[in-house]
Amino acid sequence: MRSYRLFCLWLALASGSALAAGSGQTGALLFGLFWVVLAAAVMGTLASKLGIPAVVGQVVAGILIGPSVLELVRPETFFLTLAEIGAIFLLFMVGLETRLGELLRVGREALLVAVLGIALPLALGFGFGLWQGQTNVSALFVGTALVATSVGITAKVLQELGVLGERFAQVILGAAVIDDILGLTLLAVVSGLGNGEELSAAQVGLTLGLSVGFVAAVLALGIPLVRRAQPRLQRLSLSRAFNVALVVGLGLAALSTVAGLAPIIGAFLAGMVLAEVKDEVAFESKVHAIEAFLAPVFFVVVGLQLDLGTLTQPTVVVAGLALTLLAVVGKLLGGLLGARTLGPREATLVGLGMVPRGEVGLIVASLGLGAGLIGETVYAEVLLMVLLTTIVAPLVLRAMWRRERLVQQAP
Structure with missing residues (x-):
């Protein structure tokens, strides 16, 4: 009887969604x-009860309600924007810790992990593309897609797990920031090559600098300023202190785009700056409240963007699995060698921790497809790699950490 009532509720709400879609955009x-x-x-709750990271459940939720399964929600501009704001607040909160x-x-x-975590996947992806018979630029773009790391997913x-203060977690976060700087520079270079531009070493150096x-x-200016203030x-008051934190977080997120970085890096840096005074100025609880609402939206939208329909061809699945293996090996070796x-x-x-590609991998793949640098088949292969690394890596990371804790607690 309970299942029947839940089904009726779902049917009523789904019908309401359809009526709202026909009556107006706001509805x-x-x-x-x-x-x-x-x-x-x-x-998210179900995943947590099963001992699975909540973010995995939220990504799966996006797949279920998205165009691939139930078609209740489409990844429109509104949701993409809201998801990006969610990622900003997530990294802002992580920065505060x-x-x-x-x-x-x-x-x-962190520097070694980031550099090796870029060089190894890039080489493996480029070699895989050439082996498939792709052009140099297309193969290079596949390598660039393997370079991407979703710091948002790993950070959550x-x-x-409550381990942000652990040494290995600090290495992951530091490497992720460096990874973003170098990875976005690489993406700009590869995109320029695909557009036929002649990029000089000076241009690349300027972007990186x-x-x-x-x-x-x-970091050099913000931390002394916030300590002085x-x-x-x-x-x-709590509300005014929160407003100040909000201005700093969103302001640096916006400024980071001017520097050629993802806004989540600016938000992370803002959190690090304000972390110096968070014990004396109580605004963290309000930031956490917004993050608790928006961060899950970000993970659901990651799932919304994954089109399972493109993964029906056996050749695509096999190639996608091979690409996933290379993606995992590249980052895993980077961590093993860089953090030895x-x-x-x-x-x-x-x-x-560096394995999940998440929204960053989706963005890179979408840019490549839109610019004509990769075809639909290669795009589907990259999509499968993004899906598997996003869902599987957090599961393995959580299991590994639990095992590590048991080893540490053993007499």
Whole structure:
């Protein structure tokens, strides 16, 4: 009887969605948002009860309510924008739990993990593309898709596990920031080559210098400024302190796009700056409240964008599985070699943390398809790689961490 009532409720709401879609855009968007939030809550809770990271359940929720299965929600501009804001608040919150001093202690390992985690997947992806008979530019773009790392997904898993203060987690976060800087520079170069542009070393150096300079300037100037302003911030009410935090977070997220970086990097840096005074200025709870609402939307929309219909051809599945294996091996080796000073177990955790491609991989694949740099078949292969690394890597990371804790607690 209970199942029958739930089915009737689902049928009524689905009918309401259809009526809203026909009657006006606002109604359709509200129903769409309703389905996104409901699916995220239900599947996230179910995943947690099964011992699976909630983000995996939320990505699966997006697949279920999206165009591939139930067709309740489509990845329209509104949801894509809301998801990006969700990612911004997620990384802002992660930044608030990360202090610069902690990252600097793992700076060498983070740099090595990032560089190796770019070089190895790029080489493997490029070789795979050439083996398939693709052009040099198309093969290079496949390699670029393998370079991408979704720091949002891994950061949420680390947050759920409560290990953001662990050394291996700091290496992952530091490497992810460096990965984003180098990866986006590489994407700009490859896109330029695909458009027939002649890119000079000076142009590439300028792009890289601007990105690195932005990160350095934010941390070098922002932290002393916020420490100096601490007495004034402490006198503010909770609402006003939260408004200040909001302005800093969104402002740096916007400025990071001017520097050629993803807005999530600016949000992460803003969180790191404000982390220096969060113990004295109570605004974290309000930021967490917004993040708790918007971050699940981000993960559901990742699932919405995955079109399972493109993965029906056996040749695509086989090639996609091979590409997934290369994607995992490249990042895993990067972690093992770059973070070997942490020991084999924690170095493996670092490598696994860099595996999920998530929304970053989707963006790279979409850009390649839209620019004509890769065809529909290659796009579907990359899509399968993104789907598998996004869902499987967090599961393995969580299982590995639990095993590591048991080893540490053993007498």
